[in-house]
Amino acid sequence: MQFETAFKFVLKQEGGYSNHPSDKGGETNYGISTRFIKANGIKIKSVRDMTVQQAKEIYQMYFWQPIKADQFTDDLVQLFLFDTAVNCGTGRAIELLQIALNAWAPTGIDGIVGHITINNCNAMTETGKNRLLLYELLKANRIGYYEHIIRNNEKLRVFLKGWINRVLELFNVK
Numbered sequence: 001m002q003f004e005t006a007f008k009f010v011l012k013q014e015g016g017y018s019n020h021p022s023d024k025g026g027e028t029n030y031g032i033s034t035r036f037i038k039a040n041g042i043k044i045k046s047v048r049d050m051t052v053q054q055a056k057e058i059y060q061m062y063f064w065q066p067i068k069a070d071q072f073t074d075d076l077v078q079l080f081l082f083d084t085a086v087n088c089g090t091g092r093a094i095e096l097l098q099i100a101l102n103a104w105a106p107t108g109i110d111g112i113v114g115h116i117t118i119n120n121c122n123a124m125t126e127t128g129k130n131r132l133l134l135y136e137l138l139k140a141n142r143i144g145y146y147e148h149i150i151r152n153n154e155k156l157r158v159f160l161k162g163w164i165n166r167v168l169e170l171f172n173v174k
Helices: 003-014 033-038 052-064 075-088 090-102 117-126 129-151 154-168
Strands: none
Touching: 003 052, 003 075, 003 154, 052 075, 075 090, 075 129, 075 154, 090 117, 090 129, 117 129, 129 154
8 A cells, every 4th residue: 555545545544634523633734733743843734734745744754654554464563553643643543553453463562663573564454364354453452552542531532532443434435
């Protein structure tokens, strides 16, 4: 999967401008929050005025590249990692992958993408049976993470149905 394809999926999921009172990121456009822009010193006047091209550059630099998506051979794993990084953070995306991989081969869980994580993932996705197992584990881990979020902050329950639908749609991408 190329970055462009993954970006289109994420953009569809994130939509345009919003300022939901339960979203602690504040104003958000294309899924990128004011809080994220300020925390990373990104030079954009207003998140509301951010262009799709600017969002694309941010996603590539701060999400796609840090998770080393291009080094994973499976398109759906790349999409899962990228979408999870955008929605949950880069470290959490890798951590959820590592938890799933540990069911198959010792990988360790540190939220850092290294050669062991990449190699174990690429080996697991070489055969259909193992690849399907990995997909099911990734799906369960991400939904479980959302349930954990809700247990810790009931105000975020308003997002749960959308989050779960997003995961299900991700795994239906052809």
